[in-house]
Amino acid sequence: MQHTSTQDTLVGLFVASGIVGLFFLAMQVSNLGSFTAHDSYTITARFENSGGLKVKSPVSSAGVKIGRVSAISFDTKTYQSVVQLNIDSQYNTLPEDTTASVFTAGLLGEQYVSLEAGGSDELLQDGGQIEITQSAIILEKAIGQFLFKSASEKK
Amino acid sequence: MGALYKQNDCEEHKKMIAFLDHLGKNTRTSFTKLGRGTFFLLQTLSGILSVLIRPRLLFNQMYSVGVLSFLIITISGLFVGMVLGLQGYYILSDFGAEETLGVMVAASLVRELGPVVAALLFAGRAGSALTAEIGLMKATEQLSGMEMMAVDPIKRIITPRFLAGLLSMPLLAGLFSAIGIIGGQMVGAGLLGVDEGAYWSQMQANLDFQDDIINGVIKSIVFGFVASWIALFEGYDAIPTSEGVSRATTRTVVNSAFSILGLDFILTALMFGDN
CATH class of the missing domain: 1.20.5 (Single alpha-helices involved in coiled-coils or other helix-helix interfaces)
Incomplete structure (x- = not known):
């Protein structure tokens, strides 16, 4: 050739x-x-129930993605779900009394952690913990409560 | 009567023994072939250094293995992507989830169809050509001629072709996936009215570089390895007649397809198991 x-x-x-x-x-x-290989810091949040949250699920605040879930584990003492959140270092001004909730994006969408800033002057540090949390809404529970409520109203 | 029974018995025995004999011989032949194949592979790999010293050999083969497969790969990729766009749209629109069309097209192409279909086309286009070429070289005693001139045919002929296949396959599979995704976008966003921004952004949000792209590339490298090995070995091992070469070419395509699809199952189970 x-x-x-x-x-x-x-x-x-x-x-x-x-x-x-x-x-x-x-x-x-x-x-x-x-x-982007931003530096990040880790904070933990304890939920009664973290629902369908997965590792790598987004963490957002005011609808903007600011980090990802890095680990989810079960605390054998308090029977809570311990969720570690990796937050981009550029968003390091979260107050200490930030609220974390597990929400669902859309009707069938994936679940994410939403952070709502509080009014405290103290800031969350690396390794800090979010005290106020709201669990994921479990659809079966919500339907059960609704049925129970409507049944008791009829009486 | 007794003698007749005995004779019948004897016939049955003979048939049984012939069957076992046949079975054993076939098993042994296939194991011998596998052994020869492995030895051949080791010989091929041992020639890598001498090919790196003479890259021109590799370059020529990149042309016949890679460049000449370029057209079939790109055109097939385009059409596979367009069909995925159509089919995905019909199904996803039932659930009002047309926006995830990009995820569906990209994930199926990058994870499965890209490496697998590109490898099957590669085996059909380049693998069969390699087998026929090597088989014919053997039939016309070019390989023995080289040996007579103290040129190692494995290092000179086989290894460059093997390396060319190994290098071309991931490039071809990547091209296949990329063009397929663009084809899906042409049909989905161009014809059917899926939002173009959603097509790309959903794709980017749901596909992971490590989990999807790298695993797809690893798959295609494995398939390139296996397809080139089978094609070259079948050619090298062919019975040096015109019928032998034609049979070897057929075996290349069939065996490559089996190996690629079987390996794909194993690789998928290993790579995408925990999700």
């Missing part, structure tokens, strides 16, 4: 387009483009 400069060009084009394809997948398709 003769090697001509046309052939070299074609191989070069092929390799370049392959790399462009992979680069496109990495940047445009996956979350790598929006991933």
Whole structure:
């Protein structure tokens, strides 16, 4: 097989387009483009029930994503769900009396942690803990309560 | 009567023994072949250094393995992506979830269809050509001729082709997925009216670089390894007649398809198990 400069060009084009394809997948398709290696700090929140929350679920405040859930564990002493939240360092002005709630995005959407800032002057530090939490709404429970309530009203 | 029975018995025995003989021989042959294949693979791998010293050999093969498969891969990728866009839209619109079309198209392409379909096309387009080429070289005694001239045919002929397949496969699979995603966007956002921003943003929010893209690339490297190995070994091991070469070519396509699909199941179970 003769090697001509046309052939070299074609191989070069092929390799370049392959790399462009992979680069496109990495940047445009996956979350790598929006991933920034910001420093982050960790705070914990204890929920009575964290529902369908998963590791990597978003943490948002006022609708803006400010971090991710990094770990979820079960406390065998208090029977609570201990959720670790990784918050971007640029959002380091959360007051100490911030409220954490587990909400669902849309009717069937994924669950996320919503943080609502309180009015305290003290700020949450790395390793700090959120004291006021609101559990995930369990649909079966809500329906059960509704039925129970409407049944008792009829009497 | 007694003698007749005995004779019948004897016939049955003979049949049984012939069957066992056949079974044993076949099993042994296939194990021998697997052994030869593994030995062949080790020989091929041992030639990598000498190919790196002469990259021109690899370059020529990149052309015939990669560049010549480029067109079939891109066109198939485009159409697979467009079909995914259509089918996904019909099903998702039943649930009012057209916005997640991008996730569906991208996840199925990057995780499964990209590596698998690209590898199947690669086996059909490049693998069969490699087998026929090597088989014909063997039939026309070019390989023995090289050995006579003290040129190692494995290092000179096989290893460059193997490396070219190994390098081309992830590039081809990446191209396939990327073009498929663009095809899905053309149909979904262009024809069917899915919001273009939602198509991309949902995709970016739900696909992970580590879990999805890297695992897809690993898959395609494994498939490239297996498809090139099978194609080259079948060619090298072919009976050096025209019929032998044609049979070897068929075996390449069939065995590659089986191995790729079987390995895909194992890799998927390993990679995407905990979700």
